[in-house]
Amino acid sequence: MAVMTPRSGGAGTRLGRWMRERLVLGLGLVVLAYTFVPIAVVVLMSFNKPVSEQSKIYKFSGFTLDNWKNPCADPAMCESLLRSIEIGLLATVVSTILGTLAAFALVRHDFIGRSSSNLLIFMPMAAPEIVLGSSLLAMFVAAGLGGQLGFWTILVAHIMFCLSFVVVTVRARLAGMDDNLEQAAMDLYATPSQTFWRVTFPLVFPGILGAALLSFSLSFDDFIITNLNSGNTTTFPMYVWGVSRRTVPMQINVIGTVMIVLSVTIVLIGELRSRRRRPA
Amino acid sequence: MTRKRGKTGYLLVIPGALYLLAFFALPFYSLIATSLYDPSGSDFRGYEMTYAFGNFVDAITDYWQPLLRSLAYGGVATVLCLVLGYVLAYAIAFKAGRWKILMLVLVIAPFFTSFLVRTLSWKLLLADDGFIVNTLQFLQILGDDGRLLATPVAVIAGLTYNFLPFMVLPLFASLDRVDYRLIEASGDLYANPITTFFKVTWPLSLPGVVSGTLLTFIPAVGDYINAELLGNTNTRMIGNVIQSLFTDANDYPAAAALSVILMTMILALVLVYVRRAGTEELL
Numbered sequence: 001m002a003v004m005t006p007r008s009g010g011a012g013t014r015l016g017r018w019m020r021e022r023l024v025l026g027l028g029l030v031v032l033a034y035t036f037v038p039i040a041v042v043v044l045m046s047f048n049k050p051v052s053e054q055s056k057i058y059k060f061s062g063f064t065l066d067n068w069k070n071p072c073a074d075p076a077m078c079e080s081l082l083r084s085i086e087i088g089l090l091a092t093v094v095s096t097i098l099g100t101l102a103a104f105a106l107v108r109h110d111f112i113g114r115s116s117s118n119l120l121i122f123m124p125m126a127a128p129e130i131v132l133g134s135s136l137l138a139m140f141v142a143a144g145l146g147g148q149l150g151f152w153t154i155l156v157a158h159i160m161f162c163l164s165f166v167v168v169t170v171r172a173r174l175a176g177m178d179d180n181l182e183q184a185a186m187d188l189y190a191t192p193s194q195t196f197w198r199v200t201f202p203l204v205f206p207g208i209l210g211a212a213l214l215s216f217s218l219s220f221d222d223f224i225i226t227n228l229n230s231g232n233t234t235t236f237p238m239y240v241w242g243v244s245r246r247t248v249p250m251q252i253n254v255i256g257t258v259m260i261v262l263s264v265t266i267v268l269i270g271e272l273r274s275r276r277r278r279p280a
Numbered sequence: 281m282t283r284k285r286g287k288t289g290y291l292l293v294i295p296g297a298l299y300l301l302a303f304f305a306l307p308f309y310s311l312i313a314t315s316l317y318d319p320s321g322s323d324f325r326g327y328e329m330t331y332a333f334g335n336f337v338d339a340i341t342d343y344w345q346p347l348l349r350s351l352a353y354g355g356v357a358t359v360l361c362l363v364l365g366y367v368l369a370y371a372i373a374f375k376a377g378r379w380k381i382l383m384l385v386l387v388i389a390p391f392f393t394s395f396l397v398r399t400l401s402w403k404l405l406l407a408d409d410g411f412i413v414n415t416l417q418f419l420q421i422l423g424d425d426g427r428l429l430a431t432p433v434a435v436i437a438g439l440t441y442n443f444l445p446f447m448v449l450p451l452f453a454s455l456d457r458v459d460y461r462l463i464e465a466s467g468d469l470y471a472n473p474i475t476t477f478f479k480v481t482w483p484l485s486l487p488g489v490v491s492g493t494l495l496t497f498i499p500a501v502g503d504y505i506n507a508e509l510l511g512n513t514n515t516r517m518i519g520n521v522i523q524s525l526f527t528d529a530n531d532y533p534a535a536a537a538l539s540v541i542l543m544t545m546i547l548a549l550v551l552v553y554v555r556r557a558g559t560e561e562l563l
Contacts, residue, residue: 021375028371031364032383035390035444038401042393045404102296109289117297124304126494126550127543128502130519134539135307137526138314160303163296221395223505224519228526240396244509248400256397263392267385 039260046253067250074249080239081255087151087235088219091158096212098159099166100204106167107174124164132161133225140229149231157225162215169214173207206274213266314536327532335537343521343538350518351545353432354501357439358447361496362489364440365447369488370481372448373455374463387448399438399509406434406510430512438506446495454488455481490557498546518542 049062072078105111106118124132136157140146145153181203185195223237230238240252283289317327319335340347372383390398405412406428416422428434458481466476482489504519518538525535 024367025371025375028368028375028383031368032386034364035387035441038398038405038441039390039393041401041404042397045401098296098299101292105289105292108284109292110283110285111289111293113293113297114289117293120297120300120305124300126498128498128519128546130502130504130522131311131539131543132304132307134522134526134535135311136303138532138536139303139307139310141532142310142314156303160300163299167296217392223396224503224523228523237394237396240394240400241505244396244400244403252394252397252400256393260389260393264385264389267389271381271385 042253042256042260045250046257048250048253050247050250067254071251071254073251076234077236077239077249077251077255080234080236083151083233084220084236087155087158088216090155091162091219092212092215095159095162095166095215096208099163099211100170100208102163103167103170103174107171121164121167124161125168129161129222129224130228133157133228136160136225137228147231149229150233153229153231154226154233154235157229158219158222161222161225162218165214165218166211169211170204170207173204173210177203206270209270217263311536311539314532315540317533317536319531319533332533335533336541339534339537339541342534343518346516346518346521347538347541347545349515350501350542353436353439353507353515353517354497354503357436357443357500358493358497360436360440361444361447362493365444365451365492366485366489369448369451369455372452373458374460384452387445387452391445395442396505396509399442399505402434402438402441403429403509406437429510430515432511432515434510435507435515435517438510439500439503442503442506443496443500446499447492450492450495451485451488454485458484486557490554494550494553498550501546502542 044060046067047063047065048060048067049064050067067073102117102121106114106121136153137149140149140153181199182195185199186192190198221237222235223241226235227238227241234242236255243249243252313329314327315335316329316331316333317335318330318332319338368387372380372387376383404410407413408427408429413422413426413428416428417424417426422428428437462484463476463480466480467473471479501517502519504517504523507515507517507520522535522538522542525531525538529535
């Protein structure tokens, strides 16, 4: 039998091992940096002096704060932005309520049709957006609503695709929760509604909040489904699509910068709060 | 936890289920019906249901190129996402230490900026005479009149970029559950890092690989924003065709037939893929 040689004998192997440890982390950081390259461009271009009206060139031509001072230089942009926010809020409220109820049903209750409900909720997430959008358009046209596409048809579509994501997010939170605390509340003579509002709901709430934030950002950012079902109504992504063929107002980069700052702040606050609540 | 029987379950699930039946299942039925309408109909004259299965033959003969192109671009972008995403997810799961949460937040953060605004930034980055093109020309990787914008490279790069988090998050979820001691044990038993990776880490992360590739591939194949903003007429994907048939040409039967073909192809690919990967329990 061969004599076993000790594994990390030489300094060379140790150095190699150290390199390997750092190499993966380093490569990971490079990939992470790559995801921020376009973001850096967005932030930079928000300070860009706009080029002449006719020019289609999209280049950095000088520093200015004008875009930040006049974010609504093109009123059409702010109009579309407000419309996107409005649709996003409405879609979030409706889909979060419907989705949370369904998530409770799927995790906590047994009923006929449970597995087909699961499938119905999973399917919209597995279909490409272009298929979802064209299906809705085909139905609206078949129902004789082809001429009335607009705010309401966009809203209906957004609630539909947000709903599945809400169910999945809230369901994950509920499924990971054990019901000892609720049992204890019941043992201590809390009524079912007290148990629900004092124990269950606060425990599920972070999941519901996360689902609502996800819904809003999905709705706010959607282009493919919206574009097919919007008629003459313009949302913010549709506005960007429109101007991308003409002169791009630098103000879209102001909006882009505000969006990333807001979302990072929200996510970090949530993370810090949940970390503080956890016992050290 | 035992599931409660009784009326409450129905009351809770019915509103959401009805909504999806009305605005997901019914529209899909409507799409299939539209794909079988008489192709000579129009918005003004209305459409007649003639069970025109010929629409499907016409759609494939007219548009097999963008159809195949979409699958190819989506496939290449998915593979690239898998490579980049695996490195990142592995680093976060095993090497990030106490920076784990921060790195995860940073993975998601860029994707809260508008998809379209981000893609426009790539247009700027890849533009002729831009920094990247000039560098590649200087290194002689690109010819002097070579360009990136309006090429398949730009479209695939855009797709890879835009769908990367859909790959990273499921991969991370899978890798984070892997017991790192198994990987160490493999090293202690004289497996070299490559053997360890293919015999231990990769098989354990397979559920994440399967869901990540599906979550990337499906939206990437259907996307047309990247093809429109970063490509040219020779990089049109099936999404571009469907969208313009619906909104510009008003040829509803052809557009619907293409949508149905796309959905069928994706379903078939997903089923074969999931079966071969041996992770059927995921669906």
